[in-house]
Amino acid sequence: MIARLEELVPSYIKSFDAYIPSKPDPELQKLFGCDRLYRLNNNENPLGPSPAAQEILQRFSPPRAAVYPSGDSYYLRERLAATHGLHPDQILVGNGANEVITFVIKAFCEAGDNIITADKTFAVYEWVAIFSGYEARLTPLKDFAFDDQAMLERIDSRTKILFVCNPNNPTGTYWNRDKLCRFLDRVDGRQIVVVDEAYFEYVEKEDFPDGISLIDRYPNLVVFRTFSKMYGLAGLRIGYLAGQLDVVNIIRRACVVYSVNTLAQEAALLALEDKDHINRTRRLMREEKGYLRRELTRLGLPFVMHEGNYVMIKLPMSDTLAYRRLMGRGVMVRTMTGFRFPNYIRISIARHEAMEALVKGLEAILL
Amino acid sequence: MNKSKRRELSLDLTLEAAFLPVAAAATEQTALAFGLEKKEALQLTLAVEEVLNHLVEVGSSGEHVSLKLADGLYYMEASIDFPLKELNLRAFNLTSGVSLEDESQLSEMGLLIASRMVDRLQLSLKNNVMRLGLYKEKYYPEAGGLKDIPAEDTDQPAILTPGPEDLKLFCRGVTATQPGYYYPSFFSRPGKFVDMVKSGDYSALLAYNGKKQVLGGIAWRQEYEKTIECFGPYLFRDSKEVAGALLDGFLEQVGRTRAPGVLSRWLAPGTAIEKHFESLGAADFYSSGAGPVQRAAHYRQLCEDTGSRVWAHTDLAGFLKEEYRRLFLPREVREVKDMGEHTGAYSVFSCQFDQEEVTLIPLAAGADAGVNLARHLTLFAGEGIKNIYFELDLGEEWHALLTPVLVRNGFRPCYILPHAGKGDLVLFQCRAGEKK
Incomplete structure (x- = not known):
């Protein structure tokens, strides 16, 4: 036991309970x-x-477990870039979407800053902000959906990131393309807007926006996707973010490389095809x-x-x-x-x- | 109020009689600086003096104790840390030195005097350091009950965090509409409750009608990683809708805190909470000048219960299994039995006094546990305390072995408090008086 352990702990960690x-x-x-x-x-x-991903898992040669994976998921980023019409360096792959949330918050926030999201949404945006020492400003949902106006009203000079879960987990509501664009127009590049599209592939509505297609138009937009949901690779922990090159280059500085294992990278590559x-x-x-x-x-x-x-x-x-x-x-x-x-x-x-x-x-x- | 910014004064003292006046003077002056009235300041000073004097008598000369004086806004805390040694373990019992043959000696005891001078005395043991916390509450005037209770309103109530004036109004509404034994005494002193909320120790939500009138409210006390204790909902007029809206609002506020659950022991019978809480059971409560009333305990789990192991003496295993089955709580009940293994000579029990009740918490196992418990009961009888409870932590193996001692002294299990200690707690109540 370290003597006076409590004195070593920042106040924002003292007031935060571990997730079990x-x-x-x-x-x-x-x-x-x-x-x-x-x-x-x-x-x-x-x-x-997908069957193709399952096959790669079965074919995996055990001796390869002794070799480090591609540190920045090189081939997967190339493949994702081709799919979305981006440069590979516009993409960062992480150990699940949770890790890329951490990358973004660490890259843009410092003491005194805040992030804005909804009160009833995926909790990790709020948790990462709080246990990193930043304020999480939460706006109530309106009719089970993110309230764009309320989020805009909470912005101040220390707001760095706005997180929108689209569709929202757990309510399943979404902002259509017009609403998302209006929101991005009003933010007008002053803050980073993260649109978490973890469930993108499940949505069949025609007006549901493809956030990645809006990156060219909105330089402050960062989009999250994951292989844990539709692609069935939750056990391998792999997700990614996409944004404009200068934004992603900033985020890359807070990115932990080699955090995505070989199996996850290869299974994700094949899952995309199916x-x-x-x-x-x-x-x-x-x-x-x-x-x-x-x-x-x-x-x-x-x-x-x-x-x-x-x-x-x-x-x-x-x-x-x-x-x-x-x-x-x-x-x-x-x-x-x-x-x-x-x-x-x-x-x-x-x-x-x-x-x-x-x-x-x-x-x-x-x- | 951020607790890390509390006003504090700390003293490290060598344990010798010569330093007692120094500690006493520091306590008194600090108490006055923190806003205690002269009378309360002197009572706390006397308590600190008595405890330190007691330690001088039982401790080794030259040892160090630390005295920390902290302003809790509505109370002042004097905490004394003292390194624990086997030799002086016994001395930390409130009844240390009490002669069962001569009850007149009860008033002579230092720790006992200290406990009666303060509003709360708490003994805890961590990393081989014993901490005696003495809590003296500041004086606040009592206020009368609210006379004009708002009429019923069919609109959906608005649930809001109140300002100080509405908090005071809520308190007066509670005292006007609820029997005294169903709310804690701080509701009678609205100014105190305002400071309790301001301190950050307590929170409250109120329900408002369309005319912005207060219809009722709910209050709660939260400590990190601990079960939240809630008070209410108290409704000025019965309304399932208002009760439900208050509970939803409350749970939305505490749901993401990762406190394991919410315990409600202060609630008028008939309040509609069945959709939000589970019934744990009830304990009897004897208030002065009145017969016993049933004080029901309700529980709301906030987290998903993923199960755990609990330690139970054979005598308690049946009760636990039945209760866990009733509550649908997944527990592996591991039975323990005393097989003659060595334990220390002396047990230690902490006593938490709260007005007309006392709760015993075991701090150390010892071969004298039965005698020690009997001495405590004698002491409480002498003090006229009828509400005597004992908390057994099922997460501690050695607690389980105290079960026969409790039963022999007239204690019976009332209910389980899930996740309220290292594991679940079982609340026992002393029924010895009933047998007589």
Whole structure:
């Protein structure tokens, strides 16, 4: 034990509690006494990685594990650049989108600065800002969607970054192309605007914007994408950001190289090619969202179902109690109290068998 | 108020009688500088003197103690840190030296005197350093209850963080509409509650109707990484909608703090909280001049419970398994049993006094635990304290072994407080008086 350890700790770390991830499935099954576990809590792709990506995982030669990966994901950046019509140096690959969030905040914020985002959205923007010693200004959602006007009103001279989750996790609402452009016009290059498109590939609406296509027009725009959701590579941890070259060159200074492993880079490369996998996944989402919509209506449970592979359900009971009771029935959901939606749970859309288990579980706990 | 910016004065003292007047003078002058009235300042000074004198008597000459005096805005804290040694362990019990044969000696005891001079005395043990915290609250005038309670309003209430004047109005509304044993005493002193909120120790949200009138509110106390204690919701007129809106607003504020949960023990019966809280159970509470009332405890988990192991004596295992089953809490109950292994000679219990109740918390195991507990009960009986509780931490193996001692002394388990200690806590209540 270090003498006077407390004195070494910055105040913003003292007031921040560590995130405790859930235990591995076998441990949870033992504790909750369930034979199997349907994980509906992390918005993973129920179909897994694309067949091409699966093949590369199976073909991976173990001796290659002794060799460092490409430090800056060279080939993957080339491939992504070709896909999006960018220069490879306009792209930075990270160990999941969480890491690229950290890159951006570290690159642009210093003591006294702030970031702006919504109060009910993906928590990591807020957490990284706070445990790095910066203020996170949170604006309430309006009709379950990011409130552009409220965000603009919170900007001051120390605001460095505005984070927009599009579509929003967990509500699934989105800004269309016109709204996003209007927002970017009003920010007018004074701050960095990050548009997190983690669920981009799940959205089929025609007016949904492709943020990367707007980078040429808006030099302060940075777009996040991930391979964890549609591409089914969450276990390999790989995501990326794109922006104009001078912006990305700044972010690169705060970037940790060699953080993305070889398997992740190669699997991501092949996953990009497989359009059929995306179509199959989208079809499954449509079918199971339809099933869930009917069943939740039958059960009289209000729900928030928009874009993305997830749905929020409002329960007439504590969501954390519902979590425990559903776990006892082998169904793992995400409680929403931590997202500031008390008594809501978020469900990842999965195969029919899992959706049926969820509905049965809900019926049982609501009796 | 940012606690790191609290006004403080620290003294490092060599433990000898000659320094006692120095510590006493520093305490008194600092108390006055922090805004305590003369009477309160002298009471705290006496408490510090008694504790230090006690340490001089039981400690080794030349040892160092540190005295820290801190301004908590609505209270002053004097904390005394003292390195723990096996030899003086026993002396930290409030009852140290109390003769069971001669109860007249009770008033002679230094620690006991200290405890009666302050509003709260807290003993804790960390890294082999014992800390005695003495808390003296500042004086605030009592205020009468609110006379004009706003009429019912069918509009969706607005839930807002109030300013000082509305906080005072809320307090007066609570005292006007709720029986006294369902709210903590600070509601009777609105100015104090305003300072409690200003200090950052407490927070509050109020519900407003369309005319900006206060309909009720909820308050809470939060310490990092600890279970949040909430007070209310208190409604000036019964309304499920207002209660629900207050609870939603409250949970939105605390939901991302990573506190494991919220505990509610101050709530009028019938308040609509069943959609937000789980019932843990109830303990009896005896208020002066009245019969016992049931004080129900409710819990709201904020995080996803991923399960844990708890240590339980065989005598308690049945109760725990049944309660965990009822609460759907995933726990591996590991049973422990005393098999004659060596323990230290002396046990130590911390006593947390709060007006008409005292809660015992075990700090050290010892072969004398049964006798020690009996001495505490005798002491409390002499003080006329009827509400005696004991918190057993199921995350500590050695706590489990205290179960038979508790049972022999008339304690019975009331309910489990999930995640409230190193593991879950079990609250025991002393029922010994009922048997007599």
